[in-house]
Structure formats: structure tokens, C-alpha cells
Amino acid sequence: MSSPNAIDAEALTKRYGSTTAVDSLDLSIPPGTVYGFLGPNGAGKTTTIRMLVTLLQPTSGTAAIDGRPITDRDRVVSRLGYLPEAPPLYEELTGREQLEYIAGLRDMPEDHATERINELLELFSLRSDANKRISTYSKGMKQKTGIIQAILHDPPVVFLDEPTSGLDPRAARTVRNTIADLAAGETTVFLSTHILPVVDEIADTVGVLYDSELVAEGPPENLKQRVGSGGSLEDAFLAVTDGEDLLSDV
């Protein structure tokens, strides 16, 4: 039997009163994909992600993560990692305590958790700050801690909302390399960001959400070709989000 898609969505829809935030979204994302999820402010990206990570109930439609329907919350949550725009951290804990706490919630064996926490603290240059309280951390240090807690348990599917936000160039590079390493190891990364060069560099597939609908989907190269030779992903993004009806595979 072939392995299930990492992320599936069928006619996934969310309405807030008379506002349709996500309109009949279909996704079919195989394992090991880096999926760059783009869209202007208010397009529905965060709403989509919150439905896929089971934090928000869809109005209609279905979705599955690693073959588990999102209605089966316990089984889905163990298969995913999520970095929201503002990572949930306990300010009074140290970075290490925060990560140990998350490892406990994830039922990670203690030895393995300690090893993995040390490895990731080292990777993100946080080891020397690991015993300081999070309340003393800079924005970038908090962001790095949030990223580590999203990938700590090696989930097959990781959702990252603006992962390089607030990071210095070296840390941003570490995040990009980490995403590439995760994908090489068959982890699927669903990446929402406004930083298009990052998507251009690391995404296998780009999906553009505009006004609650997916208006373009395909490899970055195909999307760029639509605006002619030499076009950038930014040119392509601006072209497909200017109100024209361009719904198609790119």
C-alpha cells in the first residue's frame, strides 16, 4: 500500500458570520514536500493552518494529516508540529525547562528528549542561554525556542507560520537549512511566509491563497514562468493576487 499524503484537504471551508475566510480549499501534499503557502494579508492562511492543526473547526469540508482525519484530534496532534505566529512559551520557565515540558507532553522518553533538546539547542546556538528564563529572551531567541518545540518530537508534518520572523541572518539560515534537512528526511513542511525569496529557495510547491481561494499552485519555477522569463516569485505573486481570475495549475 502506498503511504498516505502528508496533508489532504477537500472543500475545506471556514466562515465567520458572513465572512468566508477559507473557501472550498483542496490540498494534496505528498510526504517530504516543502509547501510554501503564500497569500496577501487576510487571505486565509492562518485560518487554514489552524484548521489543519485541529485548533479551529471547519464550517464544512474534510482534511487529514498523515492519513488521520482532523476530527481524530489525538491521533492528528501526535503526527504534527506547529509554530504559530507567536510561539506559546511560559515566560517563567527557562528555555530548557520549556522544552522538557513539551517533551513530557509529547511522551518522549527522557533520555531521548535530553539528547534531542541538546542537539537542537546547539543547532540554534541557544545552549548557553538554555538555563535563563524565557522572560529574558529576545524575540529571536523566543522564536528559535518555538521552532525547536515544533520539531522536537520529529513529527512527520510540520506547520511553520513565519518561522524566520525576528531572526538574524545566521539564525534565518539555520531555519532554512533545518527545513531542507527535514524535507530530505521525508518530513513535510507547510510553510507560511511573506518572505518570497525564502519560499523560492526551499519550496518544492507553492500555493497562493487569494481572498480565501487557492488561485495558483505548482513548483516555484512554473509560477515564475507565468510572468515571462526573468520573472521573480514576487512578480508572479503580484500577478496572481491582483484580482484576475487565474485559477489553474501553474
Ligand SMILES: Nc1ncnc2c1ncn2[C@@H]1O[C@H](COP(=O)(O)OP(=O)(O)OP(=O)(O)O)[C@@H](O)[C@H]1O
Ligand atoms: N476570529 C475571527 N473572527 C472573524 N473573522 C476572522 C477571524 N479570524 C480571521 N478572520 C477573518 O478571516 C479572514 C482570513 O484571516 P487570516 O488570519 O486567516 O488571514 P491570513 O492570510 O493569515 O493573514 P495575515 O497574512 O495578515 O496573517 C480575514 O478576513 C479575517 O478578518
